[in-house]
Amino acid sequence: MSSIPLLEGKNIHFQYGDEVIFDDFNFRIDKGDRVVLKGDSGSGKTTLFRLVLGFESLQHGDILFKGNSLKDPKTIRELRKNSAWLPQDLNIGTGSVNEVILFPFTFQAHKKSKPHQSKIKSTLLDLGLNPDEILQKSYSDLSTGQRQRVGLAISVMLNQPFILLDEPTSALDRESKSKAADLLLNQDERTVLSTSHDPFWVDRCDTVIDLSKRS
Amino acid sequence: MDIIQLSWFQLSIAFISLLIPAAILGYYKTGLNSKMLIATVRMTLQLIFVGYYLEYLFELDNAWINLTWIMVMVIVADFATIDRSELSRKKELLIPVFAATFLGIVLINFFFLELVIQLPELLEAQYAIPITGMVLGNCLRSNVIGINDFYYSLKENRERFQFFLSCGASRSEALYPFFQTALKKSANPTLASMATIGLVSLPGMMTGQILSGSSPMTAIQYQIMIMLAIFSGTILSVYLAIKLCNRTVFFENDMLDESILKN
Numbered sequence: 001m002s003s004i005p006l007l008e009g010k011n012i013h014f015q016y017g018d019e020v021i022f023d024d025f026n027f028r029i030d031k032g033d034r035v036v037l038k039g040d041s042g043s044g045k046t047t048l049f050r051l052v053l054g055f056e057s058l059q060h061g062d063i064l065f066k067g068n069s070l071k072d073p074k075t076i077r078e079l080r081k082n083s084a085w086l087p088q089d090l091n092i093g094t095g096s097v098n099e100v101i102l103f104p105f106t107f108q109a110h111k112k113s114k115p116h117q118s119k120i121k122s123t124l125l126d127l128g129l130n131p132d133e134i135l136q137k138s139y140s141d142l143s144t145g146q147r148q149r150v151g152l153a154i155s156v157m158l159n160q161p162f163i164l165l166d167e168p169t170s171a172l173d174r175e176s177k178s179k180a181a182d183l184l185l186n187q188d189e190r191t192v193l194s195t196s197h198d199p200f201w202v203d204r205c206d207t208v209i210d211l212s213k214r215s
Numbered sequence: 216m217d218i219i220q221l222s223w224f225q226l227s228i229a230f231i232s233l234l235i236p237a238a239i240l241g242y243y244k245t246g247l248n249s250k251m252l253i254a255t256v257r258m259t260l261q262l263i264f265v266g267y268y269l270e271y272l273f274e275l276d277n278a279w280i281n282l283t284w285i286m287v288m289v290i291v292a293d294f295a296t297i298d299r300s301e302l303s304r305k306k307e308l309l310i311p312v313f314a315a316t317f318l319g320i321v322l323i324n325f326f327f328l329e330l331v332i333q334l335p336e337l338l339e340a341q342y343a344i345p346i347t348g349m350v351l352g353n354c355l356r357s358n359v360i361g362i363n364d365f366y367y368s369l370k371e372n373r374e375r376f377q378f379f380l381s382c383g384a385s386r387s388e389a390l391y392p393f394f395q396t397a398l399k400k401s402a403n404p405t406l407a408s409m410a411t412i413g414l415v416s417l418p419g420m421m422t423g424q425i426l427s428g429s430s431p432m433t434a435i436q437y438q439i440m441i442m443l444a445i446f447s448g449t450i451l452s453v454y455l456a457i458k459l460c461n462r463t464v465f466f467e468n469d470m471l472d473e474s475i476l477k478n
Contacts, residue, residue, distance in 0.1 A: 050377075053377070053380070053381050054468045054469075055377055055380075055468065055470060057468065073467040073468060076468055076469075077385075080380055080381055080382075080383050080384075081383040082383075083381055083382070083383070084381065084382050084383075085377075085378060085381035085382070086378075087374045087377070087378055089374050091372060091374050091375050091378075092374075092375055092378045093375065093392075094392065103379075103392070104379065104382040104383075104384070106388070106391075107379075107382065107383055107384045107385070107388045108385065108388065109382075109383035109384070110382070110383060154382075158382060160382075160383075164381070
């Protein structure tokens, strides 16, 4: 265990209106950890993602990324440059699937790592999608399962050191789950923070944080 | 060819034509007749006021007074843009939209009045006021479409915007697709009218010029110029309005301050 954790929550308090989601909650995630958050609906799994990514602000306490507070916008940007998040609603782009996949690679942070078409095709194939059929299709016409695979493919190709996945296998078949887990969890350097109700995924992670038991 | 002067009595006959829409809208219980009445009264009174004011303005033809009048038009357009875009009247929006519209109008006026028409006096009332009015009216329409689409689409697709940010996009990179759509939507009405002008419709300015005795060729030259001014002006003002508003309506963590939205 390194001395400075990748991510550390200290006495965090967060509430929406009168509804308290986190009260004096602490957590620690080290580099290379594969963490899965468990808990009932409304237990704060997605909220924790949003807090970590700086989309919501804490009322009390602090979250540190590599020892620096996320209260500082510079730290938020630094974290985001090193992360990739797959949201549960999968509303991640418009246009053709190819355009949706390539759009993040127009960002300054990823311009140099724009993947070749061969890499895109092989990643899609790994996740059980036929690239020749799907790449020119409109993203909005895809099924939930297909969208999830496209989102996972983007997460794989961005090759970020810290990825956040919200229910990454909820719409996948057994074979695709296994491939997704191989692609995303089998890298020692990568830290994964995920939410999942899927025992297959939970078993492949090494740390479980049960949010329903935190109080 | 002299223009036939309309008497106020003749003009009042024109209002009889409203009986047709009133009957149709009334039959289908659209509830629009009272709105039609208010809009007609407002339109008539506003134009009578402007008519008197412009006569006075043309007589004086003082650059500072003309500039003040343009400022008044821009301020009215500013409030109308915010209201019709269904945004809150907050200084974070009013100031940037005013600045964007004013800057857009100044640049377009300077280009067309100084370089194209080559007026001896830049703010000569006979040219500056009607051209500003036409460009401004269209800027207002485009700004409403563009600004409304941009901020409401950002709210509806909040997770998409956040997904881009979470993948390392800067705020402007993450906003790029929203900007693209807003620009397309605001440009489309003007592009459509440019594509059909003369075939489907004779525009108001050209009709007015012909009615007041100008040759059709002079009228179309001015019409072509005004269409170019409108298109350039609208795109410039939508671009500037969104760019300038974006400097004030986001929190430090790149989240939109959704209190600017009325709905």
